[in-house]
Amino acid sequence: MTETIAFIGGGNMAASLIGGLVASGHKPGAIAVVDTDRAKAEALRRQYGISNANSATEAVRDAQVVVLAVKPQVLQAAVHGLSLPSGSAVISIAAGIRIDSLRRWLGPQVQIVRSMPNTPALYRAGMSGLYAPPETQAGAREAAQYVLGAVGETCWVETEPMLDALTAVSGSxxxxxxxxxxxxxxxxxxxxxxxxxxxxxxxxxxxxxxxxxxxxxxxxxxxxxxxxxxxxxxxxxxxxxxxxxxxxxxxxxxxxxxxxxxxxxxxxxxx
Ligand SMILES: NC(=O)c1ccc[n+]([C@@H]2O[C@H](COP(=O)([O-])OP(=O)(O)OC[C@H]3O[C@@H](n4cnc5c(N)ncnc54)[C@H](OP(=O)(O)O)[C@@H]3O)[C@@H](O)[C@H]2O)c1
Structure with missing residues (x-):
């Protein structure tokens, strides 16, 4: 995949995903990150050569794929006012934030996938569950598979509540x-x-x-x-x-x- 990937949140999980993507050959210039803690985004820029944005709007400007990697409690505020073009793939790794909420906050034009990775992703030995509603198109599913696949194994579940069962098995x-x-x-x-x-x-x-x-x-x-x-x-x-x-x-x-x-x-x- 050659699309530009923007990360909103540059903490532990984003750093693992970025590290995994770069190690698997994704061009660092096609990855952007924004974090309220500027030092974290700057450290990622220095370590991997990715771009470091000043705002979420700037981070997503050239991105076809957006990864939401902030804590669940701050996600709504982090995407507030963000305007994503039709067809953008949005991958949320925020535990517990449901597709309906994401659609409400981001608009109906985006293609949403929810994922639940687990901590061994920090060592690229993760097990990530993925769920996409029926209306999410193949391109966004492939993007999610590509991003989470960079830090370990992936598996898709057929219904959103199954992510809760998956959380019980692999998340915890x-x-x-x-x-x-x-x-x-x-x-x-x-x-x-x-x-x-x-x-x-x-x-x-x-x-x-x-x-x-x-x-x-x-x-x-x-x-x-x-x-x-x-x-x-x-x-x-x-x-x-x-x-x-x-x-x-x-x-x-x-x-x-x-x-x-x-x-x-x-x-x-x-x-
Ligand atoms: N770590 C795991 O094993 C794991 C497993 C499954 C799912 N997840 C999910 O992954 C997500 C990220 O987890 P994490 O462990 O990587 O958390 P984290 O290390 O706390 O990273 C989140 C980062 O986002 C920053 N941030 C906060 N508000 C922001 C905003 N409005 N815009 C941009 N950046 C903002 C935080 O900065 P501040 O520190 O300054 O607030 C922090 O650097 C969470 O939703 C979590 O549920 C994590």
């Missing part, structure tokens, strides 16, 4: 994995290991298992069965987890996350 997901690592480490300490040894073991076990998952054709259940011999140590631990209701707990936890995502969306809709 890295925290569950960090918690798992933390619990394995603490359990190792309780078994008598020195803290730094337990931490090293847990961290590299989680990282190694994640690598097996991403590199293998087998799914998680199959990999788990492969390393669980009948009557062995792993089987004893897995049985204990199953008896303790770990699956029920996860179902309930992700239900809470999805419900919270929907509630936050409602709150932002009303604000």
């Amino acid at each position: 997901g890295p925290a569950y994995v960090f918690q798992l690592c933390e619990m394995m480490c603490n359990a190792g300490i309780a078994l008598g290991l020195p803290a730094d040894t337990a931490r090293q073991l847990a961290t590299h076990t989680v990282a190694g298992a994640a690598r097996m998952l991403s590199d293998s054709d087998e799914d998680a259940a199959a990999l788990r069965l492969q390393v669980t011999s009948k009557g062995g140590t792993t089987a004893a631990a897995i049985e204990s987890l199953e008896n303790g209701g770990v699956r029920k707990l996860y179902n309930a936890a992700l239900e809470c996350a999805a419900r919270r995502a929907a509630e936050l969306g409602d709150e932002l809709d009303r604000s």
